[in-house]
Every structure is written in C-alpha cells, then in structure tokens.
Amino acid sequence: MSRSIQFHNHPFRFLLYLEWILLAFTAFTAALPSHRYRVQTGLTELTICSLVLFGLMGLRLPTRNHISKVLYTTLEIFIIVLVGLFGGKGDRVFPFIDLILVTRSCLIFQLPGRLVVTGLSFLLFLLTLRRRFERMPLSLLAQERFWFFNLNFAIVFILALLFVLLLMNAVLSERQSRDKLAMANEKLRQYALRIENQATLEERNRIAREIHDSLGHSLTALNLQLETGLKLWNSNPTKAQTFLGRAKELGSKALQDVRQSVSAMRSHPLQEQSLEQAIAGLAENVQRSTGVTPICQIDLSHPIPVEVSTAVYRIVQESFTNICKYAQATEVKLEITTTKTSLQLKVEDNGIGFDLTQNTTGFGLQSMRDRTLALNGHFDMNSAPGSGCTMTAYIPLSKVTTN
Numbered sequence: 001m002s003r004s005i006q007f008h009n010h011p012f013r014f015l016l017y018l019e020w021i022l023l024a025f026t027a028f029t030a031a032l033p034s035h036r037y038r039v040q041t042g043l044t045e046l047t048i049c050s051l052v053l054f055g056l057m058g059l060r061l062p063t064r065n066h067i068s069k070v071l072y073t074t075l076e077i078f079i080i081v082l083v084g085l086f087g088g089k090g091d092r093v094f095p096f097i098d099l100i101l102v103t104r105s106c107l108i109f110q111l112p113g114r115l116v117v118t119g120l121s122f123l124l125f126l127l128t129l130r131r132r133f134e135r136m137p138l139s140l141l142a143q144e145r146f147w148f149f150n151l152n153f154a155i156v157f158i159l160a161l162l163f164v165l166l167l168m169n170a171v172l173s174e175r176q177s178r179d180k181l182a183m184a185n186e187k188l189r190q191y192a193l194r195i196e197n198q199a200t201l202e203e204r205n206r207i208a209r210e211i212h213d214s215l216g217h218s219l220t221a222l223n224l225q226l227e228t229g230l231k232l233w234n235s236n237p238t239k240a241q242t243f244l245g246r247a248k249e250l251g252s253k254a255l256q257d258v259r260q261s262v263s264a265m266r267s268h269p270l271q272e273q274s275l276e277q278a279i280a281g282l283a284e285n286v287q288r289s290t291g292v293t294p295i296c297q298i299d300l301s302h303p304i305p306v307e308v309s310t311a312v313y314r315i316v317q318e319s320f321t322n323i324c325k326y327a328q329a330t331e332v333k334l335e336i337t338t339t340k341t342s343l344q345l346k347v348e349d350n351g352i353g354f355d356l357t358q359n360t361t362g363f364g365l366q367s368m369r370d371r372t373l374a375l376n377g378h379f380d381m382n383s384a385p386g387s388g389c390t391m392t393a394y395i396p397l398s399k400v401t402t403n
Contacts, residue, residue: 004060004061004062004063004064005060005061005063005107006059006060006061011107011172011175012107012171015103016058016059019055019058019100019103020055020058022096022097022099022100023051023052023054023055023096023097023100025096026051026083026096026097027047027048027051027052046082047082047083050079050082050083051079051083051097053079054076054079054080054083054097054100057072057075057076058100058104061104061107061108062108063107063108069108069109069113072108073101073105073108073117076101076104077101077120077124080097080098080101080124081124083097084124084127084128095125095157095160098121098122098124098125098157098161099121099160099161099164101117101121102114102117102118102121102161102164102165102168103164103168105117105118106165106168106169106172107168107172111169114165114168114169115165118161118162118165121161122157122158122161125154125157126154129150129153129154202367215254215257215258218250218251218253218254218257219250219254221250222247222250222251222254225243225244225246225247225250226243226244226247228240228243229241229243229244229247270306270309270310270313275298275300275304275309275312275313276298276300278313279296279298279313279316279334279336280296282313282316282317282320283296283320283334285320285324286320286323286324286332289324290323290324290329292329292330292331292332294320294332294333294334295331295332295333295334296334297333297334297335297336298334298335298336299336299337299338300336300338301338302338302339302340302397304338304343304397305397307375308343308375308395308397311371311372311374311375311395312336312343312345312393312395314367314368314371315345315368315371315372315391315393316334316345316347318364318367318368319347319368319391320332320347321364322364322365323347323349323351323389326351326352326354327349327351327352327353327388327389328351328352329349329350329351329388330350330351331349331350332347332348332349333346333347333348333349334346334347334348335347335348338397339397340397340398341396341397341398342394342395342396342397342398343394343395343397344392344393344394344395345391345392345393345394345395346390346391346392346393347390347391348388348389348390348391349388349389350388351388351389352385352386352388353383353384353385353386353387353388353389354383354384354385354389355383355384355385356381356382356383356384365381368391368393372393372394372395375395375396376395376396377393377394377395377396378393378394379391379392379393379394380392380393
C-alpha cells in the first residue's frame with residue numbers, strides 16, 4: 001500500500017472490531033480476582049493498560065518503511081510478553097493476542113515476514129505454557145495429564161495460526177486481484193472515453209471538411225452565379241437566365257451533398273441491406289456524380305463479421321468520394337474477394353492521381369488506414385501524378401472473429 005493503514009482506510013474494518021472484542025475479553029479476565037495466582041492490583045492495572053495500548057496500535061499500521069514495521073512489531077511482542085508475565089488469568093486467553101499479532105503481520109509484511117511473526121507467536125505461546133507449568137505444583141500424574149492436554153492445545157493452536165495465516169493470505173490476494181481489476185477497469189473506461197472523444201472529434205473534422213469541400217464550394221459558386229445573374233438581368237436577360245439556371249443546378253448539387261453527408265453519418269449503414277446492396281448504392285452515386293459507372297466484382301462466398309462489413313463499406317464510400325471529388329477518372333474498378341481467413345479489397349481508377357509524399361495526411365486517407373489497422377489488417381495506397389490510383393486493404397477474418 002502507498003500509505004499507512006488507518007481506521008478510515010482499513011481494508012478489513014471488521015478485524016478491528018474483532019480485535020477490540022478479544023482484547024476487552026482478555027482485559028476483563030485479567031481484572032477478575034484470582035486466589036490461585038494472587039495477582040497484585042498494580043500489576044493487573046499494568047496489564048489492562050498494556051492491552052489498551054495494544055488495541056490502540058491497531059488503529060495505525062505502518063506499510064511503507066521496513067524499519068518502522070520491525071519497530072512496530074517489536075513493540076507488539078514486548079506488550080504481549082508483558083501481558084504474559086503479569087496477566088494473571090489473562091494468560092488463559094493469551095492465544096487470542098497471538099492471533100491478533102499474526103493478523104496484523106499479514107497486513108504489514110510480505111509472506112516471509114508473516115512466517116517469521118507466526119513462528120515468534122507460537123514460540124511466545126510455548127513460553128507461556130512453560131511458565132504456567134512452573135507455577136503449578138502438581139503431582140506426577142497431574143503433570144502428565146497437564147502436559148498431554150497442553151500438547152494437544154499447542155497442536156490446535158499452531159493449526160489455528162496456520163489457518164489464520166492462510167486465510168489472510170487468500171483474502172489479501174483476492175482483494176489485491178480485485179483492486180487490480182478495478183484499476184484496470186478504470187483505465188479501460190478512461191481509455192474508452194478518450195477513444196470516444198477522439199472519434200467524436202475526428203467525425204466532427206470529417207463533417208467540417210465535407211461541408212467545406214463540397215457544400216461550401218457549391219454555395220460559393222451558387223452565390224457567384226446569382227450575383228452575376230442579377231447584374232445582367234436588366235442589360236442581358238437571356239444571359240442572366242443562363243447564370244440563374246446554373247445557380248439552380250448548383251443548388252441541387254448542394255442539396256445532394258447535404259443528403260450524402262447525412263447518409264454517411266448514419267450509425268448502421270448496413271442495418272437494412274447487405275454489403276453488396278450498399279456498395280451498389282455507392283456505385284450509383286458515383287455514376288450520378290461523374291457519369292462513370294464503377295465496375296464491381298464482389299465475391300463474398302465466405303461469411304464475414306458485421307464489423308468487417310461496416311469497415312469495408314466505409315472504406316469504399318471514402319474511396320468513391322475521393323474519386324468523385326479529385327480523380328477526374330473515366331474508369332473505376334472495385335474488387336472484393338474473401339477466403340476462409342481473409343478479405344481483400346481493391347479500388348482502382350485511371351484518374352489524374354496524386355503525389356503520395358504530399359497527400360498522405362488527409363482525413364479520408366487516414367480514416368481508411370485507421371479502419372483497416374483497427375481490424376489487424378494491412379492498408380496500401382499506390383498513386384502518382386497522371387497514373388491513377390490503386391487502394392488495397394487486406395483484413396484477416398480469423399483474428400477478427402476470435403476477438
């Protein structure tokens with residue numbers, strides 16, 4: 001632990017209550033009059049004060065400095081010896097104090113230290129039995145019975161010490177595992193929250209860029225056409241109508257861009273249709289935008305997980321969007337093939353291409369790469385100015401299925 005164990009942060013507060021009950025019982029027994037031992041009153045008060053001090057020590061247990069741990073345990077042993085020497089009837093419940101010592105050692109030390117303290121506790125117990133025997137004048141037969149009884153008692157006591165030691169080790173191990181699991185869950189929750197925030201930010205950036213690249217340009221051109229048409233309305237109505245007609249076309253295109261952006265924001269694009277149907281819809285959009293009908297070759301002879309289908313759809317959507325905006329292509333090819341262990345996606349166009357060294361940080365390209373890598377796949381882009389563009393994505397289905 002990073003700090004000392006106190007009452008407010010004690011991992012097992014019920015142990016404190018149990019300690020106080022046992023110590024109170026020990027003090028009460030020591031305070032009873034005893035004609036056999038003839039304990040003096042002053043020594044009884046000393047014993048009770050020692051037990052009170054022993055109980056108060058349980059309110060603060062050192063856990064960091066090794067020297068403080070040793071000094072703390074040494075003081076506990078000194079108090080136990082003091083109670084054993086002057087406890088009167090208290091030595092009858094002397095094993096309870098040893099059990100408390102072992103319990104506290106489990107909270108303070110690691111396993112080697114716990115074993116040492118357990119051995120010392122048993123040694124103190126044996127010394128107490130010997131002292132009790134020395135002050136009891138018994139006959140030979142009574143001595144045999146006494147030693148037989150105490151031998152059995154010693155065996156039971158050492159078994160009790162071992163049971164307490166094993167029980168505390170098991171409880172502490174379980175608590176440590178639970179704390180580690182709680183910390184791991186908290187880290188996972190924080191990580192998921194960061195990922196969610198990052199995904200939200202990336203989606204906002206994508207929408208902002210989508211609006212800027214498509215809707216913004218369309219509205220700017222629309223505004224220019226309207227201004228020109230208004231200026232020519234009085235001097236050249238025929239030409240003004242031409243500009244207004246162009247403005248109407250730009251308005252329709254802006255509306256189409258808005259609808260496409262809204263459609264792209266849907267949480268489950270494949271919720272009501274198959275991957276082939278969804279890609280066919282994307283191909284129709286390309287045909288309407290550019291007049292080029294993509295050649296699609298889709299072979300989904302093996303089933304693929306839903307997360308892979310969604311990722312493939314988004315990658316194809318982003319690829320087709322880039323082709324419509326920048327490629328100026330007259331031919332577009334799409335190939336999707338699957339095996340039992342993998343899926344391969346390839347999109348190729350004969351457009352103007354681009355320089356990979358200057359166009360590798362765009363959101364669209366990065367989004368396609370991230371979606372592929374998130375599925376333990378491999379993403380590759382080949383292009384050069386005037387040579388078109390080829391995008392390939394390889395996704396291993398076995399790793400995705402077992403995750």
